[in-house]
Amino acid sequence: MGMTLTEKIIANAAGRDSVKAGENVWVNVNVLMTHDVCGPGTIGIFKDKFGADAKVFDKENVVIIPDHYIFTEDKRALRNIDILTDFAKEQELPHYYQPGTDTYMGVCHVTLPEKGHVRPGEIILGTDSHTCTHGALGAFATGIGNTDAAFTMGTGRTWLKVPETIKFVLEGKLPKTMMAKDLILHMIGEIGFSGATYCAMEFEGPVIDELSIEERMTICNMAIEAGGKNGVIAADAKVEAYVKERTDVPYTLFKADADADYKDVYVINCSELEPTVAIPSAPDKRKGVSEIKGTELTRAYIGSCTGGKTEDFAAAAEVMYGQKVAMDTFVVPSTTFVEKDLRTLKYKDKTYMEIFLEAGCRIGPPGCAACLGGPEDTFGRANSNEIVVSTTNRNFPGRMGSMQAQVYLASPYVAAASALTGVITQPDEYLESK
Amino acid sequence: MNSLIKGKAFVLGDNIDTDQIIPAKYLSYDPSNEEEKKYFGKFALFGVPEGESGYPGGDIRYVSEGYKSDYNIIIAGENFGCGSSREHAPFALAEAGAEIVVAQSFARIYFRNSVNGGYLVPSETPVKINEEVATGDELEIDLEINKLKNLTSGKEYDLNPLGDIKAIMEAGDVFKYAKQMGE
Numbered sequence: 110m111g112m113t114l115t116e117k118i119i120a121n122a123a124g125r126d127s128v129k130a131g132e133n134v135w136v137n138v139n140v141l142m143t144h145d146v147c148g149p150g151t152i153g154i155f156k157d158k159f160g161a162d163a164k165v166f167d168k169e170n171v172v173i174i175p176d177h178y179i180f181t182e183d184k185r186a187l188r189n190i191d192i193l194t195d196f197a198k199e200q201e202l203p204h205y206y207q208p209g210t211d212t213y214m215g216v217c218h219v220t221l222p223e224k225g226h227v228r229p230g231e232i233i234l235g236t237d238s239h240t241c242t243h244g245a246l247g248a249f250a251t252g253i254g255n256t257d258a259a260f261t262m263g264t265g266r267t268w269l270k271v272p273e274t275i276k277f278v279l280e281g282k283l284p285k286t287m288m289a290k291d292l293i294l295h296m297i298g299e300i301g302f303s304g305a306t307y308c309a310m311e312f313e314g315p316v317i318d319e320l321s322i323e324e325r326m327t328i329c330n331m332a333i334e335a336g337g338k339n340g341v342i343a344a345d346a347k348v349e350a351y352v353k354e355r356t357d358v359p360y361t362l363f364k365a366d367a368d369a370d371y372k373d374v375y376v377i378n379c380s381e382l383e384p385t386v387a388i389p390s391a392p393d394k395r396k397g398v399s400e401i402k403g404t405e406l407t408r409a410y411i412g413s414c415t416g417g418k419t420e421d422f423a424a425a426a427e428v429m430y431g432q433k434v435a436m437d438t439f440v441v442p443s444t445t446f447v448e449k450d451l452r453t454l455k456y457k458d459k460t461y462m463e464i465f466l467e468a469g470c471r472i473g474p475p476g477c478a479a480c481l482g483g484p485e486d487t488f489g490r491a492n493s494n495e496i497v498v499s500t501t502n503r504n505f506p507g508r509m510g511s512m513q514a515q516v517y518l519a520s521p522y523v524a525a526a527s528a529l530t531g532v533i534t535q536p537d538e539y540l541e542s543k
Numbered sequence: 544m545n546s547l548i549k550g551k552a553f554v555l556g557d558n559i560d561t562d563q564i565i566p567a568k569y570l571s572y573d574p575s576n577e578e579e580k581k582y583f584g585k586f587a588l589f590g591v592p593e594g595e596s597g598y599p600g601g602d603i604r605y606v607s608e609g610y611k612s613d614y615n616i617i618i619a620g621e622n623f624g625c626g627s628s629r630e631h632a633p634f635a636l637a638e639a640g641a642e643i644v645v646a647q648s649f650a651r652i653y654f655r656n657s658v659n660g661g662y663l664v665p666s667e668t669p670v671k672i673n674e675e676v677a678t679g680d681e682l683e684i685d686l687e688i689n690k691l692k693n694l695t696s697g698k699e700y701d702l703n704p705l706g707d708i709k710a711i712m713e714a715g716d717v718f719k720y721a722k723q724m725g726e
């Protein structure tokens with residue numbers, strides 16, 4: 110029996126010829142990423158277990174990207190950033206993206222690949238559940254807790270239970286009103302909130318081949334919303350070009366064997382799908398936009414690792430060009446380089462930033478912002494009974510702040526079109542070029 | 544690991560995500576800070592919506608005052624601990640005094656964190672039992688024979704064997720386990 114893509118990567122990292130789903134193996138880890146919410150706890154455990162003078166396993170590959178609670182007056186949140194700064198200095202970490210300096214980037218999952226820290230075939234661990242994003246570049250990437258991270262920080266190792274793989278084959282052609290976000294919401298709805306628990310989700314097919322790197326990241330990012338351990342797409346020429354532009358670290362390409370064993374295979378004809386949302390309060394509560402169009406909203410939010418990348422804003426800008434928003438609309442670029450793109454990239458004669466400002470959007474500083482609520486002064490946080498259409502990845506009770514708020518998850522097209530009308534709206538009439 | 548656990552049940556539903564276990568607002572407390580860590584106990588399960596906290600009534604706070612709960616056994620349905628990777632979740636439950644969560648299924652990262660950090664036991668049941676146990680029921684759990692007895696109702700339930708994780712729980716945490724494994 111052959112191996113899946115995930116099994117191949119894990120076998121390589123374990124120094125083995127083969128591994129099988131269900132086995133526990135110790136592996137070498139390529140990259141450990143942490144941020145301001147989990148970094149201080151991780152560092153605390155690291156020092157406790159390895160000693161006050163301990164050194165990290167590999168300075169090049171312990172990457173610290175503060176992003177969660179940056180633009181806040183919350184004293185403990187700011188203290189947490191100081192802890193990271195002190196640690197990065199003490200350990201002489203070259204890849205610390207420090208708030209308040211030119212090196213500040215923003216959302217870790219957008220920064221990590223952009224700065225060349227993700228290569229195909231690698232084992233990438235991060236103290237954040239959306240670390241699964243990086244499977245988009247053909248790596249095995251998963252979220253871990255502070256204790257696991259502290260162990261890896263000191264040893265460069267971890268144990269992994271080899272997951273079974275569920276394969277999704279995306280056939281047909283993606284309708285022009287749809288984005289990767291619609292596809293992953295569709296798939297999560299198909300298998301349910303815990304449908305991929307302990308499993309790898311592997312994505313392939315002509316629709317995946319056509320997707321850009323950023324769109325593939327959106328798909329892998331939300332594997333965790335179905336309980337997935339990792340989401341992964343085999344690296345192709347597009348990925349290789351992206352990676353080579355950003356790093357000269359050598360890497361290995363893996364792909365699944367033809368006779369690999371899958372727990373399940375879903376074949377989806379994308380030509381038949383429509384723009385899709387998840388209604389409150391779980392990411393698997395799937396509805397087609399046609400089923401709930403007209404649902405009243407009070408706020409739109411465009412941002413996060415899932416829906417705050419350059420192409421997400423390109424989509425929103427196309428919809429909002431020459432229009433005015435009908436409700437509070439918050440635009441939060443995920444990173445400083447996405448923010449720069451907003452200022453320089455244009456749709457027709459206007460930059461995305463001009464389009465958003467003329468439409469009446471409020472634009473916040475780069476970071477995770479209100480995706481996960483955060484301190485009460487967080488930009489865009491839902492502090493009351495708001496009904497939000499959001500390009501983020503979670504709509505749990507209280508996720509964006511108040512327990513009274515409700516969140517509809519949607520693509521940037523749907524969120525932007527809905528921002529213009531104040532109700533859940535099909536994007537097609539605002540997409541003249543389509 | 545304590546293999547005999549006795550105490551009071553606190554009953555929850557399905558899909559208790561980590562934002563419900565410890566809302567993001569409280570994540571700026573540092574769990575490795577002695578002064579701050581008690582707040583994780585205080586706010587454990589603080590994000591569970593009204594009507595869903597402590598079934599069957601659903602209107603009981605897990606920690607009603609101070610930093611510790613009256614309930615050391617949590618009973619839940621499917622997919623307990625879904626969502627973020629925050630280790631603050633099992634940490635918060637343990638800080639509040641929980642020793643075990645018995646659920647029909649767990650989300651993977653929560654499961655791994657509770658084991659690797661050595662915080663509290665994640666125990667799976669073959670069938671849903673959260674509709675058969677009421678908050679406040681006195682329970683007795685024996686992890687040697689994988690049984691849960693509801694002393695209040697007199698009913699007994701099977702638990703799934705701990706399997707792979709038992710060795711880590713018995714070692715104490717992933718550091719001690721790794722040492723045993725020669726890592």
